[in-house]
Amino acid sequence: AAGVIQSPRHLIKEKRETATLKCYPIPRHDTVYWYQQGPGQDPQFLISFYEKMQSDKGSIPDRFSAQQFSDYHSELNMSSLELGDSALYFCASSLGRGDYGYTFGSGTRLTVV
Amino acid sequence: AQSVTQLGSHVSVSEGALVLLRCNYSSSVPPYLFWYVQYPNQGLQLLLKYTSAATLVKGINGFEAEFKKSETSFHLTKPSAHMSDAAEYFCAVNALTGGGNKLTFGTGTQLKVEL
Numbered sequence: 001a002a003g004v005i006q007s008p009r010h011l012i013k014e015k016r017e018t019a020t021l022k023c024y025p026i027p028r029h030d031t032v033y034w035y036q037q038g039p040g041q042d043p044q045f046l047i048s049f050y051e052k053m054q055s056d057k058g059s060i061p062d063r064f065s066a067q068q069f070s071d072y073h074s075e076l077n078m079s080s081l082e083l084g085d086s087a088l089y090f091c092a093s094s095l096g097r098g099d100y101g102y103t104f105g106s107g108t109r110l111t112v113v
Numbered sequence: 114a115q116s117v118t119q120l121g122s123h124v125s126v127s128e129g130a131l132v133l134l135r136c137n138y139s140s141s142v143p144p145y146l147f148w149y150v151q152y153p154n155q156g157l158q159l160l161l162k163y164t165s166a167a168t169l170v171k172g173i174n175g176f177e178a179e180f181k182k183s184e185t186s187f188h189l190t191k192p193s194a195h196m197s198d199a200a201e202y203f204c205a206v207n208a209l210t211g212g213g214n215k216l217t218f219g220t221g222t223q224l225k226v227e228l
Contacts, residue, residue, distance in 0.1 A: 033215055042192060043157070044217040045151055056215050093224060097214035101147070106156040 002026055004105035005091050012111045013081050021076040021108045026094030031055070032074040033102065034066060035090040042089055047057060050096075081112045114134060115140040117187075117204045119219035122134045128225050132176075132191040134222045136204035139185065145206040147216065148178055157203065174198070199226045 005024040013019050025032050031050045035043040038057075045058035049068035060066075063081075068074045077086060089108050092102045120135040138144055148160040161172025168180040178189045189202060204219040 031214070042220045045215045045217065048215055058215065092157075092216075094214075098216070099147070101159055101162050102216055103158040103159070104149075109154075 002104050003090055005011065005039070006089075006091050006105035006108050009106065010109050010111075012113060014113055015081055015083060017081050017112075019081060019110060021075075021077045021091075021110070023074045023091030023093075023105060025074070025078070025091075026103055028096050029093035029100070029103070030072060031094045031096060032042055032062075032068055032072070033092040033094075034076050037088040037090060039087070043069070043089075046076070053065050062102060078110075083112050086110060087113045115142075115144060115206045115217055117146075117206045117217065117219040119202075119204050119222050119223055123223045123225065125225040125227060126194045128196055129193050132174065132190040132194045132198065132224065134191070134202050134204075135225065136178075136187045136189065137185050138187060138204075138218060140206060140208050145207045146178075146180065147207070148172075148176070148187075148189050149203045149205060150173065151201045151203065151221075153200075159191070160202075179212075192222075194226045196226050197226075199224055 007022045033048040034046040037043045046060040047070045048056045064078050066076045088107045090107045092104045094102045116139045118137045146163040149157040160176050161170045163170050163180045171177045177192045201221050203221045206214040
């Protein structure tokens with residue numbers, strides 16, 4: 001079965017650079033969520049989209065932005081990167097509000113040096 | 114706002130022993146509850162979910178959890194631990210309130226299985 005695809009798997013950036021993370025949800029899933037997991041931390045919700053519209057917003061810095069495209073894939077854009085942005089970034093998708101569960105991708109490990 | 118509390122950031126059991134990972138929830142509305150497992154450097158894998166059907170939920174790899182409204186708990190159990198169960202386990206809640214339908218995670222419990 002198709003899963004949630006995230007790219008790239010690993011990314012190394014320097015401070016003040018920009019990064020773009022991509023997420024391709026399971027086919028027919030219309031909702032996408034982004035989470036940030038710091039070292040030894042639980043996943044923290046950043047932002048979500050339903051039918052290409054932002055549906056919820058969590059602890060996402062103003063330096064970050066995201067959108068969901070017509071094919072339902074989503075991109076998380078991160079600018080003016082800081083050392084503290086180094087983390088594992090997960091994308092998850094669901095059908096509607098998630099009654100049938102959420103499927104997570106394998107994550108993108110971002111390292112800011 | 115909904116939240117979950119996981120008691121014990123580290124749990125150690127012997128191989129073959131009972132696994133019990135504790136999770137208590139706080140929600141103003143009937144919640145949907147989930148348990149996820151995360152192996153080192155990997156993503157989150159769904160173990161099981163409670164969505165207001167049967168209170169005893171069976172998941173993958175022999176795990177199960179029981180929803181107890183009177184105790185606001187959703188503890189994860191497995192009768193006999195295996196070495197391959199060593200991982201981090203996260204309890205999560207989605208109360209489908211006006212705050213949207215995101216998952217809110219607990220702080221995680223690291224399970225160690227010893228010979």
